Amino acid sequence: VAGLREHHVAEAIDWDVAVQDPVFKQLVSSRQRFVLSASLGAFGWLVLWLILIAYAPDFMGSSIYQGFTLAYAMGLSQYLLVWVLSWWYLRKSKREWGPLRQRVIERMQLDGGDTR
Amino acid sequence: MTVLADLNANALGAFAIIVAVTLGVTYWASKFTRTATQFWAAGRGISAPQNGLAISGDLVSAAGFLGVTGLMYLAGFDGWVIATAAIPPILLILLLFGERMRNTGKFTVADVLSFRMRDRPARGAAAVATLFIAVIYLIAQLVGAGVLLQALAGTSFTLSTVITGVFMLIYVIFGGMLATTWVQIIKFSLLLTAGIVLTLGVFAKVGFNPVELFNRTAESHPGGTDVLGPGLSGLSPLSTISTALAFAIGTAALPHILIRFFTVPDADAARRSVGWAVGLLGSFWILSSFMGYGSWLLLGGERADAVGPGGNLAAPLLAEELGGGPGTVGGDLFLAFISAVAFATILAVVAGLVISASGAAAHDLWTNILRREQDVERQERQEPIVARIAAGGIGLVAIVLAVLAGAGFNVAFLVGLALSTAAASNFPALLLSLFWPRFNTTGAVTGITVGLVSSIVFITMSPPVWPGPDSEGSPVPLSNPTVITVPLGFLACWIGTVVSRGRAGERSFSELLFRAETGFGAERGGVATH
Numbered sequence: 001v002a003g004l005r006e007h008h009v010a011e012a013i014d015w016d017v018a019v020q021d022p023v024f025k026q027l028v029s030s031r032q033r034f035v036l037s038a039s040l041g042a043f044g045w046l047v048l049w050l051i052l053i054a055y056a057p058d059f060m061g062s063s064i065y066q067g068f069t070l071a072y073a074m075g076l077s078q079y080l081l082v083w084v085l086s087w088w089y090l091r092k093s094k095r096e097w098g099p100l101r102q103r104v105i106e107r108m109q110l111d112g113g114d115t116r
Numbered sequence: 117m118t119v120l121a122d123l124n125a126n127a128l129g130a131f132a133i134i135v136a137v138t139l140g141v142t143y144w145a146s147k148f149t150r151t152a153t154q155f156w157a158a159g160r161g162i163s164a165p166q167n168g169l170a171i172s173g174d175l176v177s178a179a180g181f182l183g184v185t186g187l188m189y190l191a192g193f194d195g196w197v198i199a200t201a202a203i204p205p206i207l208l209i210l211l212l213f214g215e216r217m218r219n220t221g222k223f224t225v226a227d228v229l230s231f232r233m234r235d236r237p238a239r240g241a242a243a244v245a246t247l248f249i250a251v252i253y254l255i256a257q258l259v260g261a262g263v264l265l266q267a268l269a270g271t272s273f274t275l276s277t278v279i280t281g282v283f284m285l286i287y288v289i290f291g292g293m294l295a296t297t298w299v300q301i302i303k304f305s306l307l308l309t310a311g312i313v314l315t316l317g318v319f320a321k322v323g324f325n326p327v328e329l330f331n332r333t334a335e336s337h338p339g340g341t342d343v344l345g346p347g348l349s350g351l352s353p354l355s356t357i358s359t360a361l362a363f364a365i366g367t368a369a370l371p372h373i374l375i376r377f378f379t380v381p382d383a384d385a386a387r388r389s390v391g392w393a394v395g396l397l398g399s400f401w402i403l404s405s406f407m408g409y410g411s412w413l414l415l416g417g418e419r420a421d422a423v424g425p426g427g428n429l430a431a432p433l434l435a436e437e438l439g440g441g442p443g444t445v446g447g448d449l450f451l452a453f454i455s456a457v458a459f460a461t462i463l464a465v466v467a468g469l470v471i472s473a474s475g476a477a478a479h480d481l482w483t484n485i486l487r488r489e490q491d492v493e494r495q496e497r498q499e500p501i502v503a504r505i506a507a508g509g510i511g512l513v514a515i516v517l518a519v520l521a522g523a524g525f526n527v528a529f530l531v532g533l534a535l536s537t538a539a540a541s542n543f544p545a546l547l548l549s550l551f552w553p554r555f556n557t558t559g560a561v562t563g564i565t566v567g568l569v570s571s572i573v574f575i576t577m578s579p580p581v582w583p584g585p586d587s588e589g590s591p592v593p594l595s596n597p598t599v600i601t602v603p604l605g606f607l608a609c610w611i612g613t614v615v616s617r618g619r620a621g622e623r624s625f626s627e628l629l630f631r632a633e634t635g636f637g638a639e640r641g642g643v644a645t646h
Contacts, residue, residue, distance in 0.1 A: 015626035028633055035211045043364075046204040050360050053197060053346040054353035061193075061345020067330030069345045071193055072405070075200045079398045082207045086394045089211060093387055101634050108636065 013108075021107060027100040034092060038085045045081055049074050123270040126448045130456035131269060135283065138463065141298045145291035152499035153639075155292040156223040156475050160641030162297055162379040168392020170297045173304035174373050174468050175202060175397055178461040179260050179531065181307060184401075185434070186427020188408025189415065192333075192343030194351075195408055195427075199401040201360040205368035206397065210390035215383035216550055216632040217374055222639065224475040225371045225542065229549050232623040233557040236485050241564040243480035245541045246371040248568060249534050250473035251514055254466060256530035258518035261462040266523065267429060268455040273523040281515035284466040288474065288511070289504045293379055296467045303464040306457045308396065311403040314431070314454075317438035318410030326406070333409045336416060343412070355594055359532075362598040366535030369543035372472035381641025410434060432458070470507050477506035532596045533575045540601035541567025544609050550632065553625040555613050562612030567605035574601055 018024065052060050053071055060071035149155055162170070180199070187195025221227035226242035233239075258277050265276035287295045322328040330344055337343040351359070367373070377386045411430040414437045415423065423430045432454045436442055439450030482502045483489045489498070521527075545563045548555040574597035575581060594600070631637055 013627075015624050015630055018630050019626040024630070024633070028629065031633070039208055039211050042204045042207050046201060046364060047357075047361075050197070050201065050357045054356040057345060057347035061342060061347065063341065063344070066327045067334055067341065067344055068327060069193070071345045072196075075196065075405075076402065078200050078203055079402060082203050082394055083398060085207055086210055086391050090387060090391050093384075098384075104634050105636060 018108065021104060023100060023107060024104045027097055027104060030100075031097055034089065038089065042081055042085055046078060049078060124268065124452075124455070126452035127269040127455040128271075130452040131459050134456050134460045134463070137302065138283070138287065138295075138299050138460070141302070142287050142291035142295040145295035145298065148294055149290070149292035150500065151496040152223065152479070152503070153496060154294070155500040155503055156375070156471065156479065157378040158292070158294040158297055160379060160381055160639070162294075162376075164380060164385045164388035165392050166297065166301055167376055167380050167385070167389035168396060169304045170300040170379075171206075171373060171376050171389060171393040172397040172400070173300035173307070173461075173464055174370075174376065175206070175367065175393070176304070176307060176400065176461065177257060177260075177465045178264055178458045179257075179428075179527075181404075181461060182264070182428045182431050182458060183426070184404050185407050185411055185431040186423065186429070187349070188405070188427075189411040189423055189430035190427045191349040192337065192339060192409070192412070193345055194347065194349035194356075196401075196405045197346070197356070197360055198363050199404055201364045202367050203394070203398055203401065205364045206390060206394050208368045209373070210387065210394070212547060212550070213368070213374060214377050214386045214390050215635070217377040218380065218383045218386040219632050219635045219638045220628060221378060223375065223378055223479045224472075225374050225546065226476065226480045229546055229560065232549065232625060232628045233560055234621040238557050238560045239480050240485055241561045242542075242545070243476040243485075245537065245564050245568055246476040246480075247473055247510075249371060249537050249542070250469045250476070251510060252530050252537070253534035254469045254473070254510075254514040255517050255521065256527040256534065257462065257466050257469065258514055259521050259523070259525050259527045259530075261466070262518065263523050264428065264458060264462065267424075268432060268458065274519050277518050278515060280462055280466065281511060281518070283463055284470055285508060285511045287463070287467045288470045288507045292500070293471055296464070296471050297376075297379060299460070299467055300464040303457075303460040304396070306460055308400055310435075310454055310457045311400050311407065314410070314435060314438060315403045315406045318406050318414070318434075321410070321414065329406065329409055329413065333413045337412055338417065343409075354599070355596065358594050358599045359596040361602075362532060362535045362539055362596045365539035365543055365598060365602055367538075369538045369546060370535075371476070371538070371542065372468040375472050375475060383635045383638065385641075407431060407434060414438070470511050473510045474503040474507040477510065478503035482506070529575060529578070529581055529595070533571060536571040536575060536596060536598050536601055537568055539567075539598050540571050540605040541565075543602065544605040548606075548609050550628070552613075555609065556616060556619055557622060558616035558618060559609045559611075559613030563605055563609030566608035567601060570601045570604045571597070 060069065062070055064070055064073055148159060153159055184195055184199045217228050220231050224243070225246055226239045229242040230238035258281060261280040262273040262277035265271055265280070266273050287299055318329065322332060334341045334343055339348050342348055380386050380389055411434040415430065415433055419433060422433055432451055435450040435454040436447040439448070440446035478499050483495055483499055489495050541564045544567065545560050548563070549560060578597060579595050
């Protein structure tokens with residue numbers, strides 16, 4: 001039953017208008033900016049590590065501190081970077097994008113749609 | 117692989133405990149597994165931390181856990197590279213796929229991929245890719261299971277494979293996603309415990325000083341300090357990169373991982389569950405580097421025969437050594453514990469694969485393509501029946517193929533094929549359907565097809581297969597062709613899209629974008645049914 005009702009509501013919405021909503025546009029641009037730079041950053045850091053391991057094994061095998069190698073340090077930095085970026089993303093989702101999402105949905109309802 | 121004992125009573129006893137617990141869980145779960153939403157999405161009632169544990173579990177197969185320790189035993193640092201390469205893709209899943217999957221799909225990857233496409237062609241292609249990935253990966257896992265159980269418990273290869281397959285089917289058919297998820301949660305909890313215990317054991321031997329661990333490993337290793345840096349595995353530079361990238365990109369688009377996002381109540385929980393997975397799995401793989409170096413330090417070159425040419429028994433033997441050594445009570449108990457963890461790992465991963473394949477077969481191919489069933493309530497009633505039949509059929513085929521392949525079969529290229537297909541076929545199409553407005557049905561179908569076919573062709577022409585194992589004459593020098601197939605997949609998506617330009621019968625990108633970003637209209641999870 002819920003599925004049918006949602007179907008009717010969805011039919012009645014002009015999506016091309018909905019995505020022009022200024023609050024929605026703010027949400028999308030802010031989120032996509034973060035997603036793009038964080039994805040490219042993390043993936044680029046991984047690829048750089050792999051290229052260095054593959055083509056400069058001696059350099060990467062050099063010890064920074066008593067057998068703690070550059071390759072291993074950069075490997076650990078992969079985890080650290082992913083942790084920091086995940087934490088940052090979750091934090092922004094909750095504080096910044098969550099309220100924006102809420103506002104977009106509320107504005108939709110004012111326009112005459114039952115969102116459920 | 118070496119067989120540790122004719123029949124290891126301790127390991128068998130530990131297996132029996134795992135089996136008893138997981139069967140109990142399955143019995144409990146079966147009471148909540150009636151509708152389609154319950155069967156594939158556990159009623160959308162899995163919490164974020166639970167799902168985080170389950171995702172982490174899905175990402176560590178027995179081959180991963182034992183393989184990384186084993187490779188580090190054999191080649192030092194190089195063995196750790198693939199484990200680490202599997203971490204950034206989890207961030208990609210979080211940023212690109214997690215909550216969008218939850219907001220735009222019901223049960224399968226094809227739901228999301230075909231959301232704004234003409235349903236039958238796009239869904240059909242995506243479902244075939246999912247089935248292919250799941251079945252290939254399943255055969256690899258089942259062969260691996262047979263070999264491993266044979267070594268750990270002394271049961272024959274065929275018996276080990278069949279037993280694994282039968283339990284896998286029991287979990288899935290009776291307990292659906294709820295049982296599969298909890299088996300996965302139990303498995304990862306055990307795995308992490310094992311990782312912590314073994315790492316503490318290793319550190320206790322070196323006075324809790326990592327530097328001491330590195331230096332003493334280098335002192336005792338024939339490679340000297342080279343063991344602490346890259347290069348000992350002897351792979352060509354391009355093979356190193358391609359293999360690691362196959363793990364990285366393939367991991368981000370594995371269907372049995374992505375469908376986990378349908379099991380949580382909403383997009384927020386989907387997001388937080390990846391946060392848990394990143395923390396848990398990252399910790400585990402960091403611990404694995406200590407286990408890896410520790411296994412060489414404690415076992416040394418003289419145990420190389422027992423560890424085996426692939427290094428798979430390094431972790432169990434390390435446990436035995438830390439427990440007090442071979443023949444001692446502590447050693448036997450530790451060995452049995454690690455064997456049980458490996459057994460639980462195998463069971464959990466194969467069950468997840470069967471669930472994802474059953475979704476592609478029953479929800480995508482049967483309901484939406486063959487029957488074109490529109491009535492939601494009838495879908496909810498009928499799909500679990502078809503799904504159970506499909507799971508049984510797929511499972512039996514995989515078991516038979518695994519037994520026929522036999523213990524000597526090189527499964528590494530099957531794993532490579534599954535990951536390469538996920539990376540080249542699933543990843544480009546899924547990414548573009550969520551982010552590129554112009555992407556259309558023709559682009560999706562050509563992209564998925566080219567990704568799938570090129571993976572098969574390139575793997576067939578690569579060293580492990582053509583014209584025989586370890587040959588020099590293969591046309592493609594890469595044992596893992598992701599560096600070629602992923603760009604090919606993207607290219608095919610783009611060419612298909614610009615050549616056809618057709619948008620007839622498609623929903624607008626605006627609708628997808630709005631729903632994906634806001635969760636508008638997404639089916640919310642019930643309040644804890646379990």
